[in-house]
Amino acid sequence: MTTDTGAAVGAQPEGPRPNRPGTTVAGPRGVPVLGNLPQFGKDPLAFFERLRARGDMVRWRFGPKPSLFLADPEHIGELMTETxxxxxxxxxxxxFRTVMGNGVVVARGPDWRRKRSxxxxxxxxxxxRSYAATMAGCAVELADRWSDGERIDIKREMAALTQRIAVRTIFGADTDADAQAIGRAMDVAQREIGAEFSGIGALLPDWVPTPGRARIKRAAEVIDAEVARVVARxxxxxxxxxxxxxxLLAARDETGERLSDEEIRDETVTLYIGGHxxxxxxxxxxxxxLARNPRVREALAGELDRVLGDREPGFDDYARLTYAQAVVKETLRLYPTIWLLTGVAREGARIGGLPLVTGTRVWSSQWATHRDPRWFPQPDEFRPERWDPDGGDEIPEYAWFPFGGGPRACLGARFAMVEAVLVLAVVARRFDLDVDPGEIRPVPALTLQPDREVLATVRAR
Structure with missing residues (x-):
């Protein structure tokens, strides 16, 4: 059957069976050495949904390592706030480290606190606010090139647009060649990170050479060269x-020290990935x-006509475009860009009152929790109204966490939300994008990506 999300699904698992407080349940049987890695690697999203159906705290093995999966928002909140x-x-x-280096996403302890500050x-x-005009301006440039009846690949068009926004907001005005070179390298990096994480490469020592690692090294060299050139300029x-x-170049820590060239590179790449x-x-x-839900598309168009009329959106319009915000939030619920978070238990760590063995890897999945019917009635439906502050659903804290949470919550969350809303507003005020029929499946790489081209016909409103 087909849900309102446009995704074909089979029989849905029963709702999760909560554990008794302070207990865990066993996950699926694994194999020697690899544990549940083969099942995880075959389809990580479905694997986490199956774990969710077993209970709120489920034991499994990522290779030889003991792991614990969390499905309850209260437990997920404990994990994130205690990181x-x-x-x-x-x-x-x-x-991952070849691309990201030791930026704020990867760093730990005092080094992380310094970089975050x-x-x-x-x-x-x-x-x-100062970047909003660039976001909207780049979207206007894109929309001005389209015409009624034109055929486009939305995936390629959105990638080019957000690359342009990222290059201009991070690096300042620059040539298209910068965006193209970094963009191609990032595409390679994203694929290879996802492939290694969900495959046997996740268990291989760093020194073992593989074709994927060679490709990602070449991609990182391109990224390094482009960033170094722009930093020097x-x-x-x-x-x-x-x-x-x-x-970043002007920032100083509490001792008066600036970020080193290597640190500038790492933070720039982190911001680029977050912004693009x-x-x-x-x-x-x-x-x-939106293409598969005409009612939602009409409601969005109505808000844009009411709030903007014939003008382009600016930063001050963001707060007034509440339905557009809800569309983005609901999109992030169904297709969270970051689809899992993990932590490793230190000595004395507990979840739900349960003491954890030191070294246990604890997992939570935005994909699985965002589709839990306990927190989101009719979870497969695309229904932005559930985010209406006056009449929406009562959503527990940490039932929706596309940007993580706690001390390590994504620093660029507001940047990403404002960018997505302003781009939607600019384009949807002018056009409907009629996506071709057919299912598009999510691929869990570094971020959650469509499995193929997303072809559409541009229709002037």
Missing amino acids: ERTFDQPALGIA LVQPSVRPKQV HRRGDEERPDLLSR ETTSSTLVWAWYL
């Missing part, structure tokens, strides 16, 4: 720039869902 206290960030694979000011609300310039990179990869994916899924 950096009783839970550590896991040692992410060599593929240096990066956070560049994405505060005041700074996001910024440092040669005397004028003050309003972009993110300039703010995640928003591009969210927008693709939003157009896909």
